Amino acid sequence: MKDISAEVSAVEIIKDGPVTIIVLNRLQVRNAVDRATATQLAEAFLAFEKDDDASVAVFHGANGTFCAGADLKSVAAGEGNQVDVPQTGEGFNRLAVDGPMGPSRMLLSKPVVASIAGHAVAGGLELALWCDLRVVEEDAVMGVFCRRWGVPLIDGGTVRLPRLIGHSRAMDLILTGRAVEADEAVSRGLANRVVPKGGGLAAATA
Numbered sequence: 529m530k531d532i533s534a535e536v537s538a539v540e541i542i543k544d545g546p547v548t549i550i551v552l553n554r555l556q557v558r559n560a561v562d563r564a565t566a567t568q569l570a571e572a573f574l575a576f577e578k579d580d581d582a583s584v585a586v587f588h589g590a591n592g593t594f595c596a597g598a599d600l601k602s603v604a605a606g607e608g609n610q611v612d613v614p615q616t617g618e619g620f621n622r623l624a625v626d627g628p629m630g631p632s633r634m635l636l637s638k639p640v641v642a643s644i645a646g647h648a649v650a651g652g653l654e655l656a657l658w659c660d661l662r663v664v665e666e667d668a669v670m671g672v673f674c675r676r677w678g679v680p681l682i683d684g685g686t687v688r689l690p691r692l693i694g695h696s697r698a699m700d701l702i703l704t705g706r707a708v709e710a711d712e713a714v715s716r717g718l719a720n721r722v723v724p725k726g727g728g729l730a731a732a733t734a
Contacts, residue, residue: 539568540590541575546583547733548576553590554599561595561629561651562602569630577636586732587659588643592667595652597674598628632658632683643732645725649707650674654681657688664719665728668710675705693717 542549550572552559561569576585589595627633629651642648642659650673656662664670672681672689680686681702690698693716701708713719723731 537568538565539572541572543582544733546581548579548582548585549588549729549733550576550585551588551590552595555591557599557601558593558596558647559589559591559652560597560599561655562599565599566628566630570627570634573631573634573636573640577634577638582638584638585640586643586729587640587655588729588732589645589648589652593646594642594644594648594668595629595655596647597650597652627683629655629683631655634658641732643728644668644670644719645728650679650681651683654683654685654688657685657692658683661732662713662719663728663732664710664713664722665725666710666722667725668713668719668722670708670713670718672701672705673707675702 538552538554540551540553542551550569552561552565552569554560554565573585576582632654639660640658642656642662644656644662645665645668648656648664648668648670653670653672656670672685674681681689686698686702689701692698697716700706708716708718710719710722714722721731
């Protein structure tokens with residue numbers, strides 16, 4: 529596997545043949561997403577969509593955590609996560625981006641697989657739900673944790689979650705904000721498979 533691009537701030541793009549791996553890497557905040565990171569993620573997935581040599585993307589969180597949601601310190605400082613709409617050619621309106629977490633309102637024509645370790649909660653859950661498939665490591669924890677502080681899902685999660693696992697099960701998670709561990713996530717259809725700790729990226733790219 530060869531890294532063909534230098535790491536740009538919090539987002540790294542790795543190409544391995546037809547597979548594009550997009551890595552979220554903000555160790556100090558458990559991969560929480562601020563405005564700059566949201567913009568970089570959106571740009572990375574837009575580049576993937578426009579790359580004729582890329583067939584599938586894998587979305588991976590570095591350092592044993594997928595994504596802990598929005599960077600609340602950034603939000604509190606008045607730096608909201610609304611990303612700028614990228615300049616695209618005609619016919620690319622489906623890629624217009626205004627999602628607080630970056631790509632989470634994009635409609636891509638190619639599949640995205642989430643490689644999830646550790647926490648995928650709040651806005652991180654939104655990103656996981658946006659992906660087409662979810663491979664979770666055995667230590668994965670998913671949930672609408674933002675509900676615990678009265679913050680709703682605002683990036684498509686309230687639509688995607690019930691479509692994925694059913695209305696009643698989705699309401700259970702949305703209303704309680706409880707944690708869902710890997711085995712339950714698979715049993716309820718929230719994830720596609722469980723793999724050993726440290727094996728998520730390899731399984732997602734296999």
